[in-house]
Amino acid sequence: MNVSFLQELLNQVAERGRGLLDRSFFAGSPHEDIHALVMALISGRGEASGVVLAREVLIRYRQLGADERRQFFHFLAEQLAPDPERVRGAAAAYINAPSDDTLTALAKVIESPRQEFFRRLNLAPGATAQIVAMRHDLLRGPKLEPPLAAVDQDLAHLFHSWFNRGFLVLRRIDWSTPAAILEKIIAYEAVHAIQGWDDLRRRLDPADRRCFGFFHPSLVDEPLIFVEVALMSDAPQSIQVVLQEERKPAERIEEPNTAVFYSISNCQEGLRGISFGNFLIKQVVEELARELPSLKTFVTLSPVPQFARWLDRGIADDAAGVVSEEDRLTLQLLRDPGWFDEAEEEVLRETLLPLAAHYFLNAKSSGGKPVDPVARFHLGNGARLERINWLGDVSEKGLREAHGLMVNYRYDLKEIEKNHEAYENDGVVAVSKAVRSLLKPTPKPKPRNAVQRQLPPPTPPVGKPAAAPKLTSDIKSGD
């Protein structure tokens, strides 16, 4: 493999990416303001001096405060929008005489000049990362209304092309990875927080641990998404087993047969809505299967972020009929913060597991998909709901969000496409017998549909991702 030539290639990317945006040689005038510079960049002048102008725009942008940045977005929204007159004319021309030519003409006037602006902005060294950060700025704060929503759409459209999976690179992250990247892993971990460098080392360095991330050649040192994996002899029932601090050497498996994806985190808020998780998991499955032929099973150990919330509503809403009176009584035991260490644990288990099965299999959001965002993500990828784990996560967060439950989703290579199709087309949830058997017989002779109709109003749809903020983009992508 001619690896080395490419390696040098990347030297260049790296240098450009990290280098200070020092004024060069061809430097433009320091007296123009950012609006004038933007207009120059998309004019003919931008053809001759694009790199310089783009660099200047970025320098000015970085000096803006939060309010000025918002103003800048409004400027883009208003000044760089398609010309309504010309759109109207081209639309009419198309209606009068539909043809390839009138269609092309219409497409041309409809593309917002912002797209070309952002493409030219990307001429500057290190620009890609900054344009991503610009969208992060844009998405901060309240939901975007027109006309800023149009700016967001333009950026999202561009990123959809630029961050095409074909341009991403899978990289193993381990204890030999540069510290500059590792500190970002610590910062971005969104599922089970990393408690500093020692904890990080425990997750990366042992021979039975793996971490992989997607990187983009123009986003130096910045993972886009990463996944942490434990190689084990069995699908684990709790995150405590995976993350325990002291492991005896004997606990390291010679020939692991199970790869456990126990954490997956998106890193770039500016890339919200651009989905990588599905690709990442599948490519990591391929890599691991190639490296370690002993691996036969690929499962996640996943949180259930909405369960407690859903259950609260069920308790509150007497009419729903999901939570029986008896359940209601038992669930009061949960008020004792130490319930999971106590004798009551057994009683709660018998009450909560059937409710959880119901939550996954019968509770649907308005779109007809499961209420749980993590479930939607993995089921949408073609995984199967394999097991619900009692006391799977007894951390404060695990107890608060899911009364300690965790779930294994299984990626079975032979079934992925079939599961995906059934799920997308018919809303069928692929599920193991074990989980299915947890379901209580439907309480009354009412048909299942009836049960669903009685459900409490479905938990808030994806639009309110408050409970799992950092997971949003990928998790949503499963919808």
Add this chain to the structure above:
Amino acid sequence: MNVSFLQELLNQVAERGRGLLDRSFFAGSPHEDIHALVMALISGRGEASGVVLAREVLIRYRQLGADERRQFFHFLAEQLAPDPERVRGAAAAYINAPSDDTLTALAKVIESPRQEFFRRLNLAPGATAQIVAMRHDLLRGPKLEPPLAAVDQDLAHLFHSWFNRGFLVLRRIDWSTPAAILEKIIAYEAVHAIQGWDDLRRRLDPADRRCFGFFHPSLVDEPLIFVEVALMSDAPQSIQVVLQEERKPAERIEEPNTAVFYSISNCQEGLRGISFGNFLIKQVVEELARELPSLKTFVTLSPVPQFARWLDRGIADDAAGVVSEEDRLTLQLLRDPGWFDEAEEEVLRETLLPLAAHYFLNAKSSGGKPVDPVARFHLGNGARLERINWLGDVSEKGLREAHGLMVNYRYDLKEIEKNHEAYENDGVVAVSKAVRSLLKPTPKPKPRNAVQRQLPPPTPPVGKPAAAPKLTSDIKSGD
């Protein structure tokens, strides 16, 4: 700089890029035909199994013959076009009620599904290079008419995003570059053909020679464009001086003050119309100026590919008045193939140089720009026409195309933007006094404009690139 991490990154790109597209793990059904696979790829199934489906489409495509490929493009043109009914509806809705929402809706139905198809196709390992090659296939043969032209536009639009200069990497190419890349330099050189490995070495290895190319991280081993540079103590008057086989050590300059760009070649037909040359020259100027502060002058040594043709027309068209009777007689000396070694050389020089100055300064194509495509390219970049070199290229090609003339264009950093603006806005050609003084006083009291009006019909505009086929994309970009 954290170069090393990125280097490893590219290992991955390289492996993916070069690896055979072996059926993987998640491999799809071998029985589906390419049309069915395309439709699957843009359907929901493509979300679950995109990588596999994309890989399969590419495998099938490579097995198609030339005619089948053309049919495949027609399939894309017809089956993956925007839906006319929906376009018409959205256009009407916009006209009725112009708003951000109706505009967005219109933009959505107007984007051809082919764009998403090509983006998903790019999921497969090594796909980018193959999609570029697909466009090369498409552009082979006669000029594209609708509906294939629309497929071409979609690809061009996508490549405009994907091959944004911000994603390109400048690389020095030298004698330590892998042979796999060097053999492509030999193959792609379009201006002064490279006569094998020894000639290549003479151009790359000496301390006073440089070669730089742009690469894209996903197009492994494939330069997009490259430029060859000689470091000298003066702008050379002929290519013979630059390419001579035996150079005495003394001819190597300790502290060169002039960088001569004597050849620039585009490499990828599939990227026709995506312009890199402007960026390449300017970045190489920056690199060289940084590396060698002794460099003060940056010039090209460029061919004049259309001069002989233009002159033939002038001779044929008596009415034009550009070529005087006396000229006409003298020019007959050119029929002797060895004229440039003879006594007649001096006479011809006095006749041809003023005609050449006229060709550059007064002869205009229909767009009001110079007739010469290389001139349009460099002048459009902001360079200045510095000198016309007599007997600058006495190779068979140089004599045939330009009666041996070559030209130096000068990139003067302080003037580039000014020159560009004047050229783009007012058609002003930046020119040295030396070249201007070659112009004969306009023959009659007729004003200069009159001369221009009398000109022979301008040489064929860019549409007929027969004379400089490989240079097309960048050269055209100067238009």
Add this chain to the structure above:
Amino acid sequence: MNVSFLQELLNQVAERGRGLLDRSFFAGSPHEDIHALVMALISGRGEASGVVLAREVLIRYRQLGADERRQFFHFLAEQLAPDPERVRGAAAAYINAPSDDTLTALAKVIESPRQEFFRRLNLAPGATAQIVAMRHDLLRGPKLEPPLAAVDQDLAHLFHSWFNRGFLVLRRIDWSTPAAILEKIIAYEAVHAIQGWDDLRRRLDPADRRCFGFFHPSLVDEPLIFVEVALMSDAPQSIQVVLQEERKPAERIEEPNTAVFYSISNCQEGLRGISFGNFLIKQVVEELARELPSLKTFVTLSPVPQFARWLDRGIADDAAGVVSEEDRLTLQLLRDPGWFDEAEEEVLRETLLPLAAHYFLNAKSSGGKPVDPVARFHLGNGARLERINWLGDVSEKGLREAHGLMVNYRYDLKEIEKNHEAYENDGVVAVSKAVRSLLKPTPKPKPRNAVQRQLPPPTPPVGKPAAAPKLTSDIKSGD
């Protein structure tokens, strides 16, 4: 530069270096004991199966306990020594007829078979690091007496060849360096301990900080020696200024003129006596001077590890006359642990600085060189004693060892060789006027020699490095 090919090269080194020493293919018998394996390795069998045998010896060695390792060294000392009979014979033959032939014959029998043993041992993947570690094992514990000293001499002789500076590579260590190496920097820092990853980052990441180390291609991930540098606008008077946690951005210098070497640490006990520090400092000076032409001054900020001890002896030994009665009284103030924050500080300063000047300039060890090992190192390198800094290090260690004093040695490129020669040949200490002027006029009419003769018995010579254990090898090398 053909960097890339070499980069791949090192891939291989790395893989071999880090790979487990798994039994290969050609694996030897598992039943032989280590002594038999050693003998096989240096026999003819070692020629055919050297790699396998060497690998086996290393595997067995790693399984030995501390006592068994000592026995193993005794085995090497006794069984792999030159044959006394043959040495005696060859020595006699040389005496009888001195010639090139008899000399060569004598040289051959005198080289201990251990040298060939260690060279063959180095055939195994990753062996170099393990042989270095072997010497570390050997040096643990009490001073080596014959015959183990001979084993140590053989290893030292070999390492002197293997770790020749020509094979070492200077590497910048920064925040992009792999964590696996950074954690060793934390572990090996011997002068001003690094308090975890945040402290490390403060020393490596800012634009005005540098760290460089020497590495050997076969000692993967293991620095041999490293130096920490601060770029400043002036030689600092205290380590507190250099290591302060919170630095205002304003304190970062745009154009530093002074490079301060504030810590230099040897890393490999197994390489004791192989000197790298001199080369490291000089190459770092070259690198920095090239990178930052604004740098004009290169100084250390160095500890004075033996000063307090030397002073104690001077106090104890009334006869020496170095410490006057008045001094003695003043120095009692040092008993107050907070003296340096108090009013007494000024008095102490006036007493201690002249004594320190005396310590550096007049107090000599038995070899006629300064008492201070750090002084011997830098003066031996050709540096000049530039300044003695009052309250330069008020850490517990700094106060205990040097009553808070630190010293700047200056590396002035034009003077290095002259200083070195004068120091080596005549014992002359290069010193600034400022330091010289601190010396009190010699107390009595006694000539200076007399003063020296009256000195307390010189502080313990280098053999007792207890006060600065990790610095030993390089510091000693200055002797």
Add this chain to the structure above:
Amino acid sequence: MNVSFLQELLNQVAERGRGLLDRSFFAGSPHEDIHALVMALISGRGEASGVVLAREVLIRYRQLGADERRQFFHFLAEQLAPDPERVRGAAAAYINAPSDDTLTALAKVIESPRQEFFRRLNLAPGATAQIVAMRHDLLRGPKLEPPLAAVDQDLAHLFHSWFNRGFLVLRRIDWSTPAAILEKIIAYEAVHAIQGWDDLRRRLDPADRRCFGFFHPSLVDEPLIFVEVALMSDAPQSIQVVLQEERKPAERIEEPNTAVFYSISNCQEGLRGISFGNFLIKQVVEELARELPSLKTFVTLSPVPQFARWLDRGIADDAAGVVSEEDRLTLQLLRDPGWFDEAEEEVLRETLLPLAAHYFLNAKSSGGKPVDPVARFHLGNGARLERINWLGDVSEKGLREAHGLMVNYRYDLKEIEKNHEAYENDGVVAVSKAVRSLLKPTPKPKPRNAVQRQLPPPTPPVGKPAAAPKLTSDIKSGD
């Protein structure tokens, strides 16, 4: 694996190795002559300014002509030899009182100061390659007599340490290798000459061809030794099959089972006598077996460089009895240069093959080892003589040296050590039944020993390597 850090490491090596030895910063006086510089380098001054002095010595050395270099070596031989008086004294002291101390003292005075000189010379950037070249200079010309032989011994001793196999790196050489290295492969190929870049590509690029070399981190761009390998479905009977220009794709094997080592070349004359071939073959076997588990057989296709010469002597020397009268007549057919295309071929085959078997199995050099140097090399490595190939190499060289014969030696992993031991200890040649059966029954009732006694005086021993000059070092190493 932390490959990347090491990659950067090598950047440094590469830069230092290739950089011009420009005068630095610390540059020494340009007026000293090379002898004075040498003496300075080994004096105390060398400690302070070693890098500078070493650089200067190398610069001066490169400017010397051939005779001056010889004088320089004499200077080293005479001025940097051990002091005879001190050797004599130390030898006497040892004899009087043999002890570790007197032994160490003797060893110290006996080591020639040249060794330290060369070690210090290696301080200069890029020195290693130049010291190797120095030995090449020394070995040019007639056999070395004392005192120059002592200089050669010192260099050989040093290189034995420096180029220890533990420091070498195995690298695959393919079509992605830098041209700067590939041109050296063309130059150094010593067995079957490479006819330019196209031929090179045929040997490196196809999926069923491999080339591996050993490199040393300090000898940038310079292979030490390399081997060319063809992956086939059978051990080939002729080199023509391996090197044919046009191969049908069908001839490329999907799952090769045989790796054929058809050429192995040493590259550095300056490393003569330092043996790498044995290690190279065995490591390549390991690499290939790991990469391609389908490979079961590892054989060479080797020349028989001394066969024709040996046979000529046998013909000339009637008394030997090896060549019968009938043979003698038949062998006259060889005078026809086209014999191998003719009907006579069959007759010659029946005559020559038994003689060849005799040549390998019975003809011994004075050391009791086979006459053939290539045979000594592979048999010494533990390989087995597997097959003698009729018309294996019908090139001019193959016919001239070996009447067209080639040989396969087989590396059978399970037998290597056993074969080696039997060969080294008892002179037993490991041989296949097929080869053994070629031996004619000993002509008379004379016992085999008798035959041997009758043999012509063994062909000149290894000392006359004229017939296979470039192979010398490794081939000899088999002795």
